[in-house]
Amino acid sequence: MSNLPRGVQQVTYKDSRYFRVRITRKDFKADKYFKSLDEAKEFLALSRAQKGKELIYSITEEQRKSKPTYGDFSFGYFVDLYIQDYLSSECKTELEQRNRNNKLSFLKTVKNASVLDRSLSPTEKDDLNIDTQIDSKVYRFFGGFDVRKIKAIDINNYIKSRLHFVKPISVSRELSYISTIFRKLQYFNEDLADIQNPVPQYDRDLLKNQISKREFVLTPEDEAKFFAALSAKNNKELLLVAQASLLTGMRRSEILTLKPSQIKENYIQLIHTKSGRPRKVYLTKEAKKFFEELKPASSEKLFKYTIGGYDRVFREIMQKTKLDHIHFHDLRRTNISRLLTKIGHDNTILATEILGIQSIKKFEELHVNAEPVEPTTQYQAVKNWHSSPQITKGYYNIVFNLNKSNTKPEQKE
Template sequence: MAAKLPRGIQSTTWKKKDGTTTTKFRVRITRKDFKDKQPQYFDDLKEAVSYLALSKQPKGKELLYSITEEQRLKRAEEKRESGKNNFSLGYFIDCYLNDYILTKPAETELQIRNRNNKLSFYKTIRKTSIVDRFMTFSEKEEMGIQDNQPTYRFMEAFDVRQIRAIDINYYIKERLKSVKPISVQRELTMLSNVFNKITYFNETLTEVKNPVSTYDKDLLRNTIQKREFSITPDDEKKLFEVLSNYQNKEMQNICRLSLLTALRRSECITLKPMMVKENYIQLTTTKSGKPRKVYLDETAKEFIKNLTPHTKDKFFKYTIAGFDRVFRALLEKNGLGHIHFHDLRRMKISRTLSQIGAENSIFVAEFLGFSSVKKLEELHIDAQAVEPTDQRGFLNNFGHASPDITRKHYFNFDLKTKEKIAELKSKKIQKTITTDEEKDLLELLIRMSES
């Protein structure tokens, strides 16, 4: 029989999408003298017991609320001074949100979605509890906590002047218990953004360094797996057969639009007729928040010309969330669950690079609407498979092209296809190629130059 849990703590178990089960300890405090009524979840029973013990002591409650004695006495002054003496991470997150997130327009579905995603990230950061290295022996003794017993504090309660790389390491370890490494990496980016702006909120903090920049990189090294995938010709054929048979033709049109223009899903769905010019699309709301131009080839221009807008202000009726839900379900049902919508954008970029040549990165970036040539080269060109025939090829081949490259990539050049083309070209030059091989060579060249 399992040991009885302390009063106020419950064990909760649920099954995740991958089939594994997760068990956490929930602390729900409903006392009138406790402000935070939201339940808190802990992976370790000791953490839950520690939290519950702190909630019963005045000093402990102050710690959990992130209200120190000095802050309480100077609360009125802090309001007048706009938080001049408040150094908690939660305060600076609020400052960052007020100045850089909540001030941005939130009128379109994409803008609202982006804002809500960021707010959700910061809420997670604030409410993640990690080991508190700063509680003294006397403070523990006063609260009846043994000196060797670890205590925990919400991230929002830490003083930004005290946060170091070791605390970021604790954060990473805690988050890796429940989410994927790529999610932790995004959260670290969000947290880093706050520290980069701290001196704009309090000029006395010029000596505060960004602890995110010095965390232990080994904690996330080799755990963030880049997705190396490109749609095969058979998958592409089956995909559009499925889409053509689907009752709502908008689904097929949105996918075709992305394949012809390399627009992102949200950019396709929110496309307006007024954005389409003679030979380019002028996007006003993008992932980066900056407007950009995407030039159209003849095939794309003809396709858009034949599109019938849903209304005068919008090509498609779908919402972003609605489309994503239906698209995933449709592909899963037809055995294409391994394909992501973003693969259509990858395919267009890959084909453009194959057709025009990766060495023409300035032109490709302008044509596809990349705001940064360097970013195009990092994400799509430097990551492609290159035969190691020179120094650059060897550096890329062995993974040392640049310490700054993100190692993400889109372009997955089929090295076997390239080798086959080279072999057949050699036979053609030597006049030893057969009729069937000539047909194969032509088919391969056409496939590589498709747009």
């Protein structure tokens, strides 16, 4: 493109066109990508004005540290406070470090998202030398938005902007982080306690029918090829970790952080989980035999692999063997599918107790496709004994032999 202004470069990534603005001036440094050429030009122009940097695209981290915090109501400011209060503690495990890095990455993405700004007054636009006849639309980093002025329409604009770059499922995750910041506002500034969270009010049609849950489970053919590929490797831990997941439904991170002391006679006591809450995973006859025969790597670790190391090698093997349609998490999904097939899809309380899953509602959303029915069996009646299955779950206590079929769980007195 010959008419690109100096400082704007057109680049192609994954068959999509973007415009890169790289600034290395002493007073301002930036390296940003934009879907729209107009956004890129605007960013370049505004970066030359001090007020433009602060008002439209926020300020650099160095400038932020020297700026008085009194009266700062920018979304980015409260993101920084959230990180300081909730994500600054020392990580004791690799899993905690990975989770923290993941959250920090999402928060950084949200802050730096370029979103249409509709809050600038004509006077503010004049101060920035914005020609409203030519530049009718003004964009700024979402981190620079005033939390008191963010409404559902701004969340809609955020969604529209982000869909140019990432999949709907990623946008949905980013929205959850925006929502979290709004829920915490009252703890950072009591005067903001009445600020309404705009995220639940966004236009659902923008992401309607675009977010689909992954329902893939291993077919017998896939399973045979999958385990054959792992068995061919010299490091047998690759195979053993996968087998452990298929037998128990545990996540990769939960398996790789296991200590021998966590393996009990009939269950595994998990400490490092996705939710951060300890939980029990009950062992079937096959799973119990597997762990009895498994030789621990040491007294402190069941397996030598780190979470990141296993993930990297696993992905490489799947790509080389043309099995990259299989994700490690599919083993957990396959285990759950087989469990429900065995005990019945209406026995979600029993299933969640066996698997150590806390939320019945979330479990049913992800793994059960059956339509609601009136209770016609004792199991269905017990499931709805209280105002919700979640309450009923609190009265269950697994005291049965998992190896026997048609066994009934007992209720706590």
